[in-house]
Amino acid sequence: MKAKVHVTLKAGVLDPQGKAVHHALEALGFAGINGVRQGKFIELDLAETDREKARPMVEDACRKLLANTVIENFAIDFEG
Template identity: 65%
Template sequence: MMKARVTVMLKTGVLDPQGEAVRHALGALGFDGVEGVRQGKVIELDLAETSAAEAEANVTRMCEKLLANTVIESYRVEIA
């Protein structure tokens, strides 16, 4: 069994209201040095594949079809 971790983030230039809310809240808590926050998501998958190349190819297809909105999000796949 293999594990995959997918990190999905909004692309640079796409408005991130959740990240901006976190940045503002950090400032209100006294953390004034934070100039920007980007919020994303991490998806962990347990895979039946035994080939790392096959696993990465399958997870990439999953990202393109479901896990990421590739119009506004980028993603990174890590296979362990």
């Protein structure tokens, strides 16, 4: 089973990487973009096949390593 983890900056946290992408898109002529936020997308290939058993483990991994919960949120989806 695959766990798909999205790690995104919390609202209000400055995102210089997103701002740089936004400016680059404008420089390339893309108009009508109000803002850009960049996050991380992490796919974990798990041996576990039971979502209910896997979820606490993946949440623990997010809190301990994948996300900095002071400034980032995480969301977990399962597939397969």
